Amino acid sequence: MNPTPASPDRLDQTLNRVFGYRQFRPHQRQIIEQLVAGQSAFVLMPTGGGKSLCYQIPALLRPGVGIVISPLISLMKDQVDALRANGVTAAFYNSSLSPDNARQVLAQLHSGELDLLYIAPERLMRADFIERLRDIEIALIAIDEAHCVSQWGHDFRPEYAQLGELETLFPQVPRIALTATADPQTRKDILRVLKLEQAACHITGFDRPNIRYSVLEKHNPLSQLQQFLANHADEAGIIYALSRKRVERLTAQLYEKGFRAAAYHAGLSAEQRAWVQDQFLRDEIDIVVATVAFGMGIDKPDVRFVVHYDLPKNIESYYQETGRAGRDGLPAEALLLFGTQDMVLVRQLVESGDNPERVRIELHKLNTMIALAESVTCRRQVLLNYFGEQIEGCGNCDLCLDPPETFDATEDARKALSCVYRVGQAFGIRHVVDVLRGADTERIRRLGHDQLSTYGIGSDKSEIEWSSLIRQLIHHGYLLQDIEHYSVLRLTPEARPVLRGEKQLQLALPRTREKAKRKTRAPRGAAEIGPYDEALFERLRKLRKSLADEAGVPPYVVFGDNTLLLMARDKPTETDEFLQISGVGQTKLERYGDAFMNEIAAHSASRP
Known part of the structure; x- marks a missing residue:
């Protein structure tokens, strides 16, 4: 028998009394009401959108303890500390606890003292812990960072895949899966793996309009970073770098320049990482230079900037990490320093994987990240389009604020769309560009694509120009890059008016890259x-x-x-x-x- 839904007054009172907010954000009330009534839900909400309240308030209003599955110890600690500061009886149960503290948490659990318990998936799914929970009244089960369950997700964790068993183990307990970063394929996979196909889905949108997105081509990255930081004196920020070595070196360089900076990566001891996180949260340091190990679950609302010193592996990571800026809704900046060497390095890292299917997926995701960095259309438009959300333009990215030169691309777009159609909507960007440019390759001859009407009709343009145009057609929604089928290009319904000559298109010319000044003695390469x-x-x-x-x-x-x-x-x-x-x-x-x-x-x- 489902509990009686909580009254609106009770929801508002809890929101105000416990958390100090006067009103709910969009979708929060509906999600909370459903969960309190015993219904399961899937929630996709941007970082800073208020996901945590969607399960914290129902856990307080329903009888029993709310079980929150979380992937990182730091995430658990931040959430529990914040809850305890709000007077909520919360605890985490993980390897960071001493034996005495672990026994104390279990005693609280069995005595019914806890409102919320945070736990890692591998510990939760142990047979002895599942057996322990059978004697406990459970208010709900929340699966945070739910994209970790999906093979298509950017942060897949095998131990998360077991969580689908919870539907059978605790069939009367409502479950809620939450994430800030999931493309349509990942969302579908989350629902399947967690057996939430019948759950209510709440997709609140991905846009964070207060964040200004900018990309700079790397020339002298340390100098570029210092110029950027000069505009953010005494402000809190995170700088992400790809390797521990670079994190350490960059931290030392910034420290020597007078910045209050500290390094954070998995090679440091747990005590060192905890110290850095604590100092950052306490405003004792301004800048954390980190690998991606830092940030998940960091609730610091006044981070004013996030810099990617190196290219992220995928758009999901980029979106999630930039989303750690401006959680308070005030203006924030996201800067990406992008160099061709980054592409080579990250691609090598991805290709070193031992799972061919996983490598294929990650290479596709890397290519979409590169397309975002190379885009000549609105950054936010490209970013949101990846997640299935359409906007016309944002006015708050480098390309909107300093637009590139445009041209009438109607005829060229028709050529490209026609070529995609002629090759059977079964090939990727590179092959379509080769056909358009009339490339004389063994593959094209073997497939008979040198006999197509579109073969060679774009020989007047370079590979860079055609690749840019096709990426723009993808970003604008005229083409779809099918991740499930080897990133082949497919026409969307929006392409028909263009093909028929019923719609004119203005697209951006690719920006000419500034050539690095070199001394006469600088070697080739x-x-x-x-x-x-x-x-x-x-x-x-x-x-x-x-x-x-x-x-x-x-x-x-x-x-x-x-x-x-x-x-x-x-x-x-x-x-x-x-x-x-x-x-x-x-x-x-x-x-x-x-x-x-x-x-x-x-x-x-x-x-x-």
Whole structure:
């Protein structure tokens, strides 16, 4: 028998008395009413949209304890600390507890003292804990960060996949799955895995209009970052970098420049990470430089900026991480520093996976992230389109504030759409572009696509121009990139008026990339390496020449130019860092490592 729905007055009183809010945000009341009445729900709500209240209030209003499944210890701690500050009897049960504290939490659970218990999925699903819960009155089960259950999600965790068993184990207990980041395929998968196909679905939208999205092509990333930070003096922010090594180096560089910054990554002890998080929450430090290990569940509302120093692996991660800025609704900024070398590095990381299907999915997601970074249309439009939401333009991104040059793309769009149709809507962007440009490849000849009417009709445009145009057609909703079927392009109903000549299209010209200024002595390939310290490169060249002369060998025998460029870019000063440079082996490390690392350190120390 389902409980009697809570009265509106009771909901408002709890909201006000416990949490100090005067009114619910959109969708919250309806979700809470359904859960209090014993109905299950799926909730997709942006970071800062108020997801937690959707299960916290029902847990307070229903008899029993609310079980909250959470993926990270830091997330549990923040939520529990906030709840306790609001007078709610909450606890977490995880590996960070001492044996005595763990026994105390279990005693509270069995005595009915807890309103909410936070727990990791693997601990919850242990047979002994499930048996323990059979003797407990459960108000509800909340599955936070629900995208973790899906193979299509950006943060898939195998232990989450077991949570579908909860429907059978506790059939009378309402369940709520919540996430801020899930594309249509991931949403479908969440409902299937968790057996929530019959649950009410609440999709509140993804837009965070207070966040300004900007992308800068990397030239001198540290300098670009410092210029950005100059406009955010004494403000709280998070800087994400791809590796622990880069996090440590960047933190040291910022600290030397006078910024109150600290590093956070999984290589630090739990005590060190907890200290950094605590200092950040207490405004003792302004900037956390972190790997993606930092941020999930961080409830600090006044983060004014998020910087991605390196390219994220997917749009879901980018959206989730940028969403940690401006949770209070006040203006915030999200800056992405984007370089071609990032694409190569991240793609190598993705392709190193041992699950071919997972690698395929992650490569598609990486390509969509690259498309966002390279976009010449509204950033927010591209971002929201990925999640199935359409807007015309935002007025609060770099491209809306400084629009690129546009052109009448009607005829070119018809050519591209026609080509997608002629190849059977069964190929990806690269193949369609090859057909349009009349590429003479074995694959095109074997498929007979050199006989199509669209073969070669776009030979007047470059690969970059056609790729840009097709990506814009995807962003505007005229084409769909089918993730389930190898990212093939398919026409949408919106394409028909364009194909018939009934609709005119104005699209953006791809922006010409600024060419990096190089000294005449800069070697070929420097542009592909990305931004590097030219003065340091010259010092390393001189050192190489000196060592080569001593050994009576040509300079390239010591190290090639490419290796010196990488040193001038990454500035390794530790042995493990130096070994990561292409062209450095163990013998050269032993023979030349100290000399080069000392030169790099001396150069860094001499810089103002």
